[in-house]
Amino acid sequence: MSVHVLSDARTLRAAGRQPRLPFCVALADGRQLSMRRLLRVLPGKRLVGEAELDGRRVLAKLFVGRRCEKHWRYERGGLEALRDAGVPTPEVLAAMAMAGGGYALLTVFLETAESLAEAWARVSRRAAGDGEALAVLAPALGMLGRLHAAGLVQDDLHLGNFLRHDGRVLVVDGDAVRVICRGQALAPADAGANLAVLLAQLPPAWDRQLSALLPAYTAEQACLPEQAVLQRNIERVRAWRLGDLLAKTVRECTLFAVEQTGVRFCAVRREEAEVLAPLLAAPDRAISSGEVFKDGGTTTVARIVVIGRALLIKRYNLKNLRHALGRLWRPSRAWHSWREAHRLLFFDIPTPRPLALIEERCGPLRRRAWLICEYCPGPNLLSHLSADSAPPADEGKAICELFAALCRHRISHGDLKATNLLWDGERVLLIDLDGVVQHRSAIAHARAWRRDRARLLRNWPSGCALQRWLDEQLPAA
Structure with a gap:
């Protein structure tokens, strides 16, 4: 495969979420790094992916934002702190500036590694306290206990930052690792606050399983906050996470793609955006070609099929001028349903998965709206x-x-x-x-x-x- 272009930090900043692959960057020592596959992109800030250097596969983090040196130093320092504390983390192969601006940090590429988030996705629907689910969570809690025993915290705690490889669990994302008291265990208050960040990401039913979850943590970290204090911290973190999620559902971010003009607003789950693009461009055409269940004054509901997958599309109509005037200044019912569906799923309350929201607009004024979600064929x-x-x-x-x-x-x-x-x-x-x-x-x-x-x-x-x-x-x- 030929490399299309020799890129620099400015080019990669301007490329947004989809830089053209493959591409090369020149490192400060004269070598060229070839990026083959992107695993994560923070537009204008950072790219993470599988790359090749001197014929060897590596995991490359390219820091290209305007304050990239600070984050590169945090990443390097965090990985060094993990290594010094004896916490398993991928080996750093190189950390240096790029010739065209920006910085690179390269670690070994772990071919068969799986994140605990991927493992959790397979068992997350199991009942709270299930043995297989506990077997996924316990290594993350044990590794967090090791961090806290060494005086470290992880400010971006989630299961995706723990990898399983060759029978070991490793911690990644050094940028979020902070040294609180090097070589000394964290105070119970600090440890409990950081532990709550991880526990708050589990379904709320797991709150009643702390006695099953915490032994893996306490095996590595002796000091544990009172359970009542820990529960309050979990609830506080969960409330913040809910607010953060609901805000993200209607703005451009990693999870959602948002398009807004003077006449239209559209939000769609990013992983669905490409497949749903034709539907989002012409929702009424999709309704007319689908199986219409209801066609009333206020709503029209139809079952449609997109690449062999059944979806439900609901259009919120304006039945007359008075109704239209009453809805102009308020978020549409589709907007409200979109947010509330995400709220229910956040709390693990069953509802069809929402995929996209569309609103017709005239500047700040709302008109008709559409909601697209997964279709449930079950009976009422x-x-x-x-x-x-x-x-x-x-x-x-x-x-x-x-x-x-x-x-x-x-x-x-x-x-x-x-x-x-x-x-x-x-x-x-x-x-x-x-x-x-x-x-x-x-x-x-x-x-x-x-x-x-x-x-x-x-x-x-x-x-x-x-x-x-x-x-x-x-x-x-």
Whole structure:
């Protein structure tokens, strides 16, 4: 494969998310580094990928931003601190300036390495406390304990920064490693605050499994904060992460691609952007060619197929001039549903995965909007369950888990018809999220839950077996 161009920091900054591959950069010692495959790009700041130097495969981090020297020094210093503390991390092969500006840091390329995030993705749906899931989490907690015992913290803690290779777990991303008290264990408060960052990324159900999670950490780090303090830290971090995620859903970032003009706003999950591009360009054409389930004054809903994959597209209509004027200044119902779907998934509450949001605009004014999400072919609970008996065991358990989670996080639905609850064979999925609210106070949530609960019970004849079962099993009003 021929290399197209000899790049420098300015060229790579200007290339955005998709620099043309392969490319070369000249190092300060006269050698040329050939970048073959990109693994991560922070536009205008950093590129990480598989490269070749002197015929050897390496992992290359290229720092090309305007303050790149600072981050390059942090990366190099963090990896040195890990090495000095005896914490396994990939060997540094070279750390130097690039001839055309910017800096490079090269480490060994671990061919068969797998991040713990990849391993976790395979088991994350398992019940909290599951043995295989614990086997994935324990090495990360143990390695974090080693960092804390050596006086180090990791400011960008996530499972993707732990790699499994040849039976070992290694820590990567030296840029986020800080030395708090070299050679001495962290104070319990500092250790607990950093530990909470990792634990807050697990589904909330794992909060009740701290006694199973913490032994791996305490095996390496003796000092542990009180569990009540740790739980408060987890909740604080989780609240921050939720706010950060919801903000990202409507701005350009690693997770989402956003396009905004004077007449249109579009947000799409970045990994879906290329596949969904034709649909996003002409959503009404997709609806007209799909299977229309509903075509009412306020909404049109259709099932469509994109490259063999079933999706659901929902258009929020403007039924008359008064309705249109009332919606102009407010975020659309599609916008609200988009954000609330991400909120529910953040809390591991089942709902079809949202893929894209489109709004028609006239400057700051909103008009029609579209929401695209994954399609669930399962039946709704009104048609699936018999009013004459309690639900089967699996469905009954899933119903109880769904409403327990909603109440735990003070979330109300606002229109809890049984047709808005779908059975996918394993879980009950919540749909039609226009009225979903997460309440700040227990009093406000209790008031909303009474309405939700009463609406759900009204789906079936008064006094029937299913209604009696629900009334007994649902959280109290």
